[in-house]
Structures are given as C-alpha cells and as structure tokens.
Amino acid sequence: MTRVVTIRDVAKAAGVSLSSVSRALNGGKHVSPRIARDVIEVAKRLGYRPDFLARSLRTRSSGMVGCLVSDVSNPLNATIVRAAEAKLREAGYLMVVASTANDPNRERAAADEFRGRRLDGILVAPGSGANETIWRELASGATPVVILDRDPIGDDGDPRWPAVLVDHRGGAKAATRYLLGLGHRRIALLTADAHMRPSRERIAGFREAFAEAGADPAGAQLCIQSTPMDFAQGDTLALLGGERRPTAIIALGTRILAGALRAARDLGLSVPRDLSVVSVGDTDLAAIHTPAITALRWSLEHVGHAAAELLLQRLRGDIAQAQSRALLEVDLVLRESCAAPRCS
Amino acid sequence: MTRVVTIRDVAKAAGVSLSSVSRALNGGKHVSPRIARDVIEVAKRLGYRPDFLARSLRTRSSGMVGCLVSDVSNPLNATIVRAAEAKLREAGYLMVVASTANDPNRERAAADEFRGRRLDGILVAPGSGANETIWRELASGATPVVILDRDPIGDDGDPRWPAVLVDHRGGAKAATRYLLGLGHRRIALLTADAHMRPSRERIAGFREAFAEAGADPAGAQLCIQSTPMDFAQGDTLALLGGERRPTAIIALGTRILAGALRAARDLGLSVPRDLSVVSVGDTDLAAIHTPAITALRWSLEHVGHAAAELLLQRLRGDIAQAQSRALLEVDLVLRESCAAPRCS
DNA sequence: GCCTTTCTTGAAATCGTTTCCAGAACACTT
DNA sequence: AAGTGTTCTGGAAACGATTTCAAGAAAGGC
The missing domain is CATH 3.40.50.2300 (Response regulator)
Structure with a gap:
C-alpha cells in the first residue's frame, strides 16, 4: 500500500516550504500567484488531500456538528435530521447522529462524547425526563447548542440557547x-x-x-x-x-x-x-x-433548515445579528375526516 | 473561559511524565500500580478529558464510521441507520451520516469527504445509477466498507466487500x-x-x-x-x-x-x-x-445490526474469521387483504 | 556478589496541519 | 541613493495526544 501524500510531499515536489503550500491551498493570501499556481498544480498531480484530523487539531474546529435526538427512525425526526444535515453539509460540516431512545444515561453519555470529540456545535432534542441532566451537561461546555422544539428555559428563566419552536x-x-x-x-x-x-x-x-x-x-x-x-x-x-x-x-x-x-x-x-x-x-x-x-x-424540512441556520450563524460568529429563536407556524389541512356530530 | 485541561497538566500535577500519564490512562500496562492510581485520581480531580482529535491523529484511527445512504428520512433506511448506530456506539464508534438523495455527485462528494476525514469504516447503500462511480471512489481507499442490500460484485465478478443482503x-x-x-x-x-x-x-x-x-x-x-x-x-x-x-x-x-x-x-x-x-x-x-x-x-434492525457487526469484525482486524456476507430472510405475514379472485 | 533479565520511567519523536515570527525582497517616496 | 512600507517566504513552534527508545531500577539465578 502506497503511503498517503501529505503537505510535506507537495512542498518537496514544488520546491517550496510547508507554509507556502498551506497558504497557497487555503485562501491564497500572502502568496505570490506563481507559487500558488505551481502548488495547486503539484497538489492535484500528486493527488494530495488534506487531513481533516490534523487540520482540526490545529485550528481547534472539527468541522462536525452533532445531532442528539431521541430516535432517528421516527419519520418526524428523520426528516428534520435530513434537512439539517443537507444544509450543514453545504456549509462544509459533517453531521454525526446519536439516537438516545429517550434514555437519560445515553443522552448524557452522548453529550459527553460529543464534547470530547470537540464538535463545533450541537443540535439537540432531548427525550422525556432527561432535560435537566443533559442540559446541565451541555451548559458546562462552550459549544454552541440549538434546541429542537423543546423549552430552552434555564434555571434563571432566561432562554439559554437558541431554539426552533413549532407553534x-x-x-x-x-x-x-x-x-x-x-x-x-x-x-x-x-x-x-x-x-x-x-x-x-x-x-x-x-x-x-x-x-x-x-x-x-x-x-x-x-x-x-x-x-x-x-x-x-x-x-x-x-x-x-x-x-x-x-x-x-x-x-x-x-x-x-x-x-x-x-x-x-x-x-x-x-x-x-x-x-x-x-x-x-x-x-x-x-x-x-x-x-x-x-x-x-408543519414543515419538518423548515425545522431542520431553521435549526441548521441558527447553528451556522453561531458557528460563523455572527452573534450580533444571530436570532435566538425561530417560530414555525402550523396549518390545518382540511380533508374528509371531520363532520358535524350527529345529534347527541 | 478557563483553558481545557490537557494531559500535560495532569502530568505536572501528578509529578510524572507525559508518557506515564498516557500509559496509566489507557491500558495501564507497563506502569506501576501506584503511579496508575495517582494519575487516575489526579485526572479525575482535574476533570481531564482526552482529546479525540489529537489521539486520532496519532493513532491514525478516527473512531468514526460513515453511513452513506440515499435518504435517512425514509423510515426503512432510518431504522437501519439507528440500529447500526446503536451497535457501533456500543463499540465506541461515532457515526456520521450523509443523505445523498440518490444524486451521484453528492454520493461521490460524500465518499470523498469521508476519506478525507479518515473515517475508519463506511456503511453504504448507493442510490440509483451511482453504483459505478461511488464504488470506484471507495475502492481507491483502504477503508473497510460494508454494503447494505446492494450488489457487491466488482468488475471481475468477485464480491469486493462484505454485504448485508435481504432475501x-x-x-x-x-x-x-x-x-x-x-x-x-x-x-x-x-x-x-x-x-x-x-x-x-x-x-x-x-x-x-x-x-x-x-x-x-x-x-x-x-x-x-x-x-x-x-x-x-x-x-x-x-x-x-x-x-x-x-x-x-x-x-x-x-x-x-x-x-x-x-x-x-x-x-x-x-x-x-x-x-x-x-x-x-x-x-x-x-x-x-x-x-x-x-x-x-424482514427485520430492519437485523440489517443494521448485521451491517455493524460485519464492519466491526473488519475494524477489529478479525479478517480471518470475518464473514463476508449476511443473508436475512423475509417472512410473509398473513392478514386480511388477500382472497381468492372472483370468477373472472 | 555479579550478571542477566524484566519492568518502569521519562525524553524525544511523531502524526499532518496551521500560524507566528523574523528576515528578504521589492516597490515607492523623498 | 537612502529610508520606509508592504508583500513573500521559509523555519520553527504550536495543537494534544501516543509510542519508540534508551537508560535506570529492581529482581532473579548462579
């Protein structure tokens, strides 16, 4: 098996320093056009692919967001997850999911692991009784959190995190x-x-x-x-x-x-x-x-999209203009299953 | 914000070297009981949590597996994903999902990104026409792959990857x-x-x-x-x-x-x-x-479990005794919707 | 009591990036 | 022509863990 090609190989092949390769590959600022062109050409020729792990370690941003939900196999959740995933992926984030089956212990364990993995953000819809423990767990980290259709109210009565709420x-x-x-x-x-x-x-x-x-x-x-x-x-x-x-x-x-x-x-x-x-x-x-x-x-896609959007605002650091909640309306679709009651 | 506590802090606080801390924390082999005890105690006191990114970089194993599926919001897929996720999580793996909406380009892009992120393994159920491109993409990597209910036949007619097949x-x-x-x-x-x-x-x-x-x-x-x-x-x-x-x-x-x-x-x-x-x-x-x-x-849970199991065998390196496929049977559940045809 | 073996230990290398820093090169003003 | 910015460039230091290596200590055999 042939070893994977690193930035070092590219630098050697292009006859420039590591830093120049890095600069040429991302942004392209502070690098001469000639070197940028060469480096990109060489990188392509060698089939270079950056290692996200190494990059993440250095930049302290894993490029991943977690999604903590009671049960992905519930079609309602699944649609939300898919919509959020699509939007986050567009923005370059990978989504990791954890179904917790409403088990507080598993919720805690998952939240715990998410933090250990340095996820950049978390979408969360805690199940039944777990609210307290899981939220406390999340609160102890600095990771941006967006709540899905749950009460984001903290002990002090203030909304602690942005939330997507359905009416x-x-x-x-x-x-x-x-x-x-x-x-x-x-x-x-x-x-x-x-x-x-x-x-x-x-x-x-x-x-x-x-x-x-x-x-x-x-x-x-x-x-x-x-x-x-x-x-x-x-x-x-x-x-x-x-x-x-x-x-x-x-x-x-x-x-x-x-x-x-x-x-x-x-x-x-x-x-x-x-x-x-x-x-x-x-x-x-x-x-x-x-x-x-x-x-x-109500539109589950909207819920997912809105959640992703709220989270992305935080991730981009637009705290200033970031909304803290989205309220989605619910429509009544009239069909054939309702009629006046028979005289009772 | 208080800086996160690293292995270095633990070493300093416990008065031992970095290597001893590492040894004490994983395995505990080649380390004296006294030091092991001290280190563990200090680590707990300081609230130390290992950084998966750094560890992954060194060990060349991300502890994550990817799941490439046409659409998670399809209840059939969702159930499979959930079952697989549960089993993989038990084994310490995190699962990242990517819905591809049967779009060959997105499938390729996702497979590409999975490799860049150095995922340890991939569960894949390609959609419609993408089989060729995505499989070629995957074949170029050394990542273990398990196929979900698709044909794992390569150009040479040999099954290239293990698969979970439904009858x-x-x-x-x-x-x-x-x-x-x-x-x-x-x-x-x-x-x-x-x-x-x-x-x-x-x-x-x-x-x-x-x-x-x-x-x-x-x-x-x-x-x-x-x-x-x-x-x-x-x-x-x-x-x-x-x-x-x-x-x-x-x-x-x-x-x-x-x-x-x-x-x-x-x-x-x-x-x-x-x-x-x-x-x-x-x-x-x-x-x-x-x-x-x-x-x-047929049991979707079984499909997910079997897929996870097949992948875990590969990840553990049990190539010798790893099965290469699982075939799941299908039952006919008799209800009320069938009868003899009226004389035609 | 000396030699050999095994077990612990810490220093240092490594994983693959990004980024800081300092110097070099270059252009421009006076 | 000298001085002053500005832009490029490469060396080296992170990031936070694991793992190799060699040295030191302890134990065991004669």
Missing part, C-alpha cells in the same frame, strides 16, 4: 376551534409525553380554544399515551367505548392515530359519521387513509 | 406463490428502481414463482415506478383500470402501496373482494389499514 399551541387551537365550530362539544386530545413542550403546548391551545368559545371545559378530554405501545389501541378503545365518549379526536399522527383508527373500526364507529378525526402531523397514513384525515401540518 | 427474491417468491395458490393468475408487481438489487431480486422471485407453478408468464405484470411522485397513483390507476387488470398486486410498502390503495378506492375496487394486496415491507400503513394488509416482513 403547536396555535395548531391545536385551530383544530379545536374548527371542531367546536362543527358543533362538537366533547373532544379528546390524544398525545404523548405531557410534560414535554410539544404536548404541553398542544394541551394549552386545546384548552384555550374551549375557553374562547365558552364551551364547557369538561368536554375537553385528555388522553396521554406515555407508552405508545401497540399503537395505544387499548386506551383508545376504552376512551371511545366509554359512557360519554368524545365525538371528535385530535390524535398524534404517528402511531397513536393508527391505534385510534383501528380502535374506531373495531368499535364499528364510522369516520367521520360517528367520529371526527384530526391528525397532529401530516403523515403518509393521514394522507392516504380512507377517508383522508384532516391534519395539522 | 427479496425468496420473499417475492413466497408472496407470489401464495397468491397463485389462492387462484390468482394475473398479478402485478409494483416496485421501483428495477436495476437495483432489491427490485431486481423481487422481480426474479416473482417470475420464478410463476414458472414453478406452471402459470402463464404473461400473467406476471410489472409496474416499475421510477419516480414515486404523488404516490404513483396515476400509473396504478391506469393499471387497475385497464382491460385485463390484475386481480392481485404486490406493492412496495412505502408510498407506492399508499398510491395503489388510493387508486383502488377511486376505482371502486374493494380489497380483498376485487383486488388482493400484498405489501412489500411491513410498514405502519400496512398494519393499520382497513383491511389490514398482508405483508412481506
């Missing part, structure tokens, strides 16, 4: 208002992880809509799925089979929606005649289901 | 045999990227089943979706609305299945009465659809 509150409010407008009075919100931002905001919006409309708040039923096992079918069966069952549901669009639809079918409830359904998140399932499910939609 | 042929054959057994004689296979391994193998298995059963091969209809735009709904409409329409379809379970189901609905075809459906891949959609769709299932 789940506004979305839930719009959906609820829509259902109330159709005449529904008992509506259930099926969501997960009540103490995390997305669900918390949704719940808030849900209740606000009831309050605004002057509807009986007892009609706003919550169904929290802490473990989205077997598509949450069991809980939904109980909910829909109960005495004062809701005439409409707003369900998280990944697995919970699937479980809810199946439960409805098992109970012989027809959508939208007996039950109106709104999906939180416009998934394939929602779009393709029969009938097609009305959905709250 | 799509066997799966398609089983599904086709099942449908033929139900009495279907006109079956359509809806798949994508006919020249890539997964679809090619499927097509082969599909035809083999027809041949084995002595059925008229003209009944084996192919519908190749090169662009899975709008869920391939248009093509499927034409197929199902045509003169000698198939009585059963086997459809790729991501978006094509969705388009097919919608097309069937639009044409007023009831599943399974008028049309039997088998999904290739057990997606949420297949499991939750009404009626539930019979599906070909």
Whole structure:
C-alpha cells in the first residue's frame, strides 16, 4: 500500500516550504500567484488531500456538528435530521447522529462524547425526563447548542440557547376551534409525553380554544399515551367505548392515530359519521387513509433548515445579528375526516 | 473561559511524565500500580478529558464510521441507520451520516469527504445509477466498507466487500406463490428502481414463482415506478383500470402501496373482494389499514445490526474469521387483504 | 556478589496541519 | 541613493495526544 501524500510531499515536489503550500491551498493570501499556481498544480498531480484530523487539531474546529435526538427512525425526526444535515453539509460540516431512545444515561453519555470529540456545535432534542441532566451537561461546555422544539428555559428563566419552536399551541387551537365550530362539544386530545413542550403546548391551545368559545371545559378530554405501545389501541378503545365518549379526536399522527383508527373500526364507529378525526402531523397514513384525515401540518424540512441556520450563524460568529429563536407556524389541512356530530 | 485541561497538566500535577500519564490512562500496562492510581485520581480531580482529535491523529484511527445512504428520512433506511448506530456506539464508534438523495455527485462528494476525514469504516447503500462511480471512489481507499442490500460484485465478478443482503427474491417468491395458490393468475408487481438489487431480486422471485407453478408468464405484470411522485397513483390507476387488470398486486410498502390503495378506492375496487394486496415491507400503513394488509416482513434492525457487526469484525482486524456476507430472510405475514379472485 | 533479565520511567519523536515570527525582497517616496 | 512600507517566504513552534527508545531500577539465578 502506497503511503498517503501529505503537505510535506507537495512542498518537496514544488520546491517550496510547508507554509507556502498551506497558504497557497487555503485562501491564497500572502502568496505570490506563481507559487500558488505551481502548488495547486503539484497538489492535484500528486493527488494530495488534506487531513481533516490534523487540520482540526490545529485550528481547534472539527468541522462536525452533532445531532442528539431521541430516535432517528421516527419519520418526524428523520426528516428534520435530513434537512439539517443537507444544509450543514453545504456549509462544509459533517453531521454525526446519536439516537438516545429517550434514555437519560445515553443522552448524557452522548453529550459527553460529543464534547470530547470537540464538535463545533450541537443540535439537540432531548427525550422525556432527561432535560435537566443533559442540559446541565451541555451548559458546562462552550459549544454552541440549538434546541429542537423543546423549552430552552434555564434555571434563571432566561432562554439559554437558541431554539426552533413549532407553534403547536396555535395548531391545536385551530383544530379545536374548527371542531367546536362543527358543533362538537366533547373532544379528546390524544398525545404523548405531557410534560414535554410539544404536548404541553398542544394541551394549552386545546384548552384555550374551549375557553374562547365558552364551551364547557369538561368536554375537553385528555388522553396521554406515555407508552405508545401497540399503537395505544387499548386506551383508545376504552376512551371511545366509554359512557360519554368524545365525538371528535385530535390524535398524534404517528402511531397513536393508527391505534385510534383501528380502535374506531373495531368499535364499528364510522369516520367521520360517528367520529371526527384530526391528525397532529401530516403523515403518509393521514394522507392516504380512507377517508383522508384532516391534519395539522408543519414543515419538518423548515425545522431542520431553521435549526441548521441558527447553528451556522453561531458557528460563523455572527452573534450580533444571530436570532435566538425561530417560530414555525402550523396549518390545518382540511380533508374528509371531520363532520358535524350527529345529534347527541 | 478557563483553558481545557490537557494531559500535560495532569502530568505536572501528578509529578510524572507525559508518557506515564498516557500509559496509566489507557491500558495501564507497563506502569506501576501506584503511579496508575495517582494519575487516575489526579485526572479525575482535574476533570481531564482526552482529546479525540489529537489521539486520532496519532493513532491514525478516527473512531468514526460513515453511513452513506440515499435518504435517512425514509423510515426503512432510518431504522437501519439507528440500529447500526446503536451497535457501533456500543463499540465506541461515532457515526456520521450523509443523505445523498440518490444524486451521484453528492454520493461521490460524500465518499470523498469521508476519506478525507479518515473515517475508519463506511456503511453504504448507493442510490440509483451511482453504483459505478461511488464504488470506484471507495475502492481507491483502504477503508473497510460494508454494503447494505446492494450488489457487491466488482468488475471481475468477485464480491469486493462484505454485504448485508435481504432475501427479496425468496420473499417475492413466497408472496407470489401464495397468491397463485389462492387462484390468482394475473398479478402485478409494483416496485421501483428495477436495476437495483432489491427490485431486481423481487422481480426474479416473482417470475420464478410463476414458472414453478406452471402459470402463464404473461400473467406476471410489472409496474416499475421510477419516480414515486404523488404516490404513483396515476400509473396504478391506469393499471387497475385497464382491460385485463390484475386481480392481485404486490406493492412496495412505502408510498407506492399508499398510491395503489388510493387508486383502488377511486376505482371502486374493494380489497380483498376485487383486488388482493400484498405489501412489500411491513410498514405502519400496512398494519393499520382497513383491511389490514398482508405483508412481506424482514427485520430492519437485523440489517443494521448485521451491517455493524460485519464492519466491526473488519475494524477489529478479525479478517480471518470475518464473514463476508449476511443473508436475512423475509417472512410473509398473513392478514386480511388477500382472497381468492372472483370468477373472472 | 555479579550478571542477566524484566519492568518502569521519562525524553524525544511523531502524526499532518496551521500560524507566528523574523528576515528578504521589492516597490515607492523623498 | 537612502529610508520606509508592504508583500513573500521559509523555519520553527504550536495543537494534544501516543509510542519508540534508551537508560535506570529492581529482581532473579548462579
């Protein structure tokens, strides 16, 4: 195997010093045009490729950003990750991912390792209960951090890091208002992880809509799925089979929606005649289901892009004009799954 | 900001040489127990954390592996990536991902950059037409490569790299045999990227089943979706609305299945009465659809794990006992979407 | 008690870059 | 022609670890 060609070889071959080669190759400032041309030509001929490790060591910048997310295989996260990755790659950064399965220990370990590897920045969406430990861990480093749809509030109440936030509150409010407008009075919100931002905001919006409309708040039923096992079918069966069952549901669009639809079918409830359904998140399932499910939609690509942009601003050092947060709006996509309730 | 603590600081504080610190911290061989204990204690007290970049530069091993995949946001890929990442992380490797959107140029660029970053190994599932260029690019390096469900055949006909292969042929054959057994004689296979391994193998298995059963091969209809735009709904409409329409379809379970189901609905075809459906891949959609769709299932986690394992064998240098490929079987999960065709 | 072997130890080299520094070359002004 | 900047250039010092090497110390065998 032939040894890899280093900057030293190029210098020798071109008959100049190491420093000149380095200067010629990056920037080209403080170097005469003739030498620059020669060096570049020789480097190409020899097939020289700079060693990022060595460069990183010297420049104290690894050219990599980390992405800490509960589970990349969740399509919602995956799309965000891909979008962010694409934008960061454009800017010359490599992205390393770590799925943590919502396990605080693994989150800590990953954050720890990210710092050891001197990553230039971190995108993070901590899972369930880990918020405190992982954020403390991150805070101890000087690495720029951007939060994905989580609360960036520190102990002192100040936003500690920039964040990309989705307006789940506004979305839930719009959906609820829509259902109330159709005449529904008992509506259930099926969501997960009540103490995390997305669900918390949704719940808030849900209740606000009831309050605004002057509807009986007892009609706003919550169904929290802490473990989205077997598509949450069991809980939904109980909910829909109960005495004062809701005439409409707003369900998280990944697995919970699937479980809810199946439960409805098992109970012989027809959508939208007996039950109106709104999906939180416009998934394939929602779009393709029969009938097609009305959905709250926000752009996952935007989330990824915005996060990457926020991080890049920090990395470029544009602290002055760097925004500290991005708020993404949520749309209600009307389809066929909602109707006025039958006289109850 | 306080400067980061290096091995030099530890040496000074412990009153020993740099080499002793290094020895004490890794392995602990060739160092007296007393010094080892002292050094470890001092290192912990000072909060020393080794710099991976510096270490990598010296040891010529970055501790990172790359993953080159067409699109991480595809749930199938995402699951594989997550599984591989988990296993590699256990072994101390970090994983960097690059989605290439099937763009040969981006694939090349990514492979290029991976090499520049001195990644220790690469997991790769090239998209469409890029096979040649990207493999040539990879072949020029000495980095261990593991192929994900693609043909690892080189110009000379020899398998160049280890690969994790899914038995799509066997799966398609089983599904086709099942449908033929139900009495279907006109079956359509809806798949994508006919020249890539997964679809090619499927097509082969599909035809083999027809041949084995002595059925008229003209009944084996192919519908190749090169662009899975709008869920391939248009093509499927034409197929199902045509003169000698198939009585059963086997459809790729991501978006094509969705388009097919919608097309069937639009044409007023009831599943399974008028049309039997088998999904290739057990997606949420297949499991939750009404009626539930019979599906070909293989474990994406296994693919990821197997790929990681194959790569780790190479990285550990167990070339001697390293396997060169893993073949994963495909099961047919029977549900409610298939029935005997009505007398035609 | 001396020689040989093994084990510890620290100094120094190395990995491949970038960057600081000082001197050289050159152009320009007076 | 001398003085004063400005731009190029190469040597050498980082960056922070690991690893080689040789010397010193301890242990063991006769």
